[in-house]
Amino acid sequence: MSSFYALVIGAGSTIAQASIQKLEANQHCLGVFAVSRHLPKASSDTKTLWLASDYTEDSIHQICKRLAVYSGKITKVLICNGMLHDASMMPERKLEEIRASQLEAIFHVNTVIPMLWLSKLLPIVQGEKPTQVALFSARIGSISDNKTGGWYSYRASKAALNMLIQTSSVEYARRAKNVKLIAFHPGTTDTPLSKPFQRSVPKEKLFAADFVATQLLAIMDSATMDNKAAYLDWNNQPIEW
Numbered sequence: 668m669s670s671f672y673a674l675v676i677g678a679g680s681t682i683a684q685a686s687i688q689k690l691e692a693n694q695h696c697l698g699v700f701a702v703s704r705h706l707p708k709a710s711s712d713t714k715t716l717w718l719a720s721d722y723t724e725d726s727i728h729q730i731c732k733r734l735a736v737y738s739g740k741i742t743k744v745l746i747c748n749g750m751l752h753d754a755s756m757m758p759e760r761k762l763e764e765i766r767a768s769q770l771e772a773i774f775h776v777n778t779v780i781p782m783l784w785l786s787k788l789l790p791i792v793q794g795e796k797p798t799q800v801a802l803f804s805a806r807i808g809s810i811s812d813n814k815t816g817g818w819y820s821y822r823a824s825k826a827a828l829n830m831l832i833q834t835s836s837v838e839y840a841r842r843a844k845n846v847k848l849i850a851f852h853p854g855t856t857d858t859p860l861s862k863p864f865q866r867s868v869p870k871e872k873l874f875a876a877d878f879v880a881t882q883l884l885a886i887m888d889s890a891t892m893d894n895k896a897a898y899l900d901w902n903n904q905p906i907e908w
């Protein structure tokens with residue numbers, strides 16, 4: 668493997684943090700750019716440069732300008748942002764619970780922010796080196812695999828993200844042939860995002876972030892560079908779109 672730089676967006680995510688630790692320990696990784704709304708108070712990471720962002724278009728543009736000198740050298744990108752609930756909202760179980768404010772807030776984090784990055788990162792990932800961009804989706808975003816319904820905002824925001832990834836992959840195939848886009852489903856992972864729903868998950872099906880990070884980085888390393896978007900789970904198994 669040749670040396671590379673990595674970019675981790677939404678680096679405050681529990682799975683992102685575990686991925687950064689793996690990248691820190693990877694001798695081929697020359698450096699990690701970690702983008703988050705909140706910078707860590709103290710960090711023992713030696714290779715990681717933290718960059719603060721509020722994920723506005725301007726902020727994303729400024730960070731991409733800063734990263735421009737690494738164009739063609741950043742060959743692993745993880746876009747981890749995602750929201751399922753917060754203090755004021757939980758996933759909708761029935762039609763009566765639909766609120767415009769919830770749909771808009773969830774779509775903004777899960778769909779709009781990752782797409783802004785995908786749009787602005789094109790010149791940075793364009794190049795000769797095989798490059799993988801993993802965007803955190805979820806199996807629940809599969810339109811063909813929707814048997815249980817519910818969770819309207821989250822489900823639809825991830826389905827919309829998947830469509831944007833597919834659509835971008837058509838243009839990336841023309842303009843950045845070295846790039847593979849991956850819509851990634853981590854499986855139910857022990858993080859604040861899944862916390863309120865973990866009781867119904869059998870122990871062996873609730874993954875540690877460390878395990879998921881190992882799986883994801885291995886999936887990225889072995890990805891088929893075919894100019895097509897892939898929708899993959901933590902076990903490298905394809906999911907129907």
Ligand SMILES: NC(=O)c1ccc[n+]([C@@H]2O[C@H](COP(=O)([O-])OP(=O)(O)OC[C@H]3O[C@@H](n4cnc5c(N)ncnc54)[C@H](OP(=O)(O)O)[C@@H]3O)[C@@H](O)[C@H]2O)c1
Binds near residue numbers: 681683705749805806
């Ligand atoms: N955990 C699971 O069981 C599970 C299952 C399927 C899919 N996923 C997906 O995996 C990804 C990582 O989630 P996680 O489980 O590691 O959750 P987490 O620890 O709660 O991380 C949340 C992530 O979302 C970002 N975020 C949260 N609120 C935001 C807001 N208002 N504006 C912008 N960014 C915001 C955070 O970015 P900052 O660094 O800027 O704070 C962070 O990257 C998400 O996309 C999630 O949908 C998780």
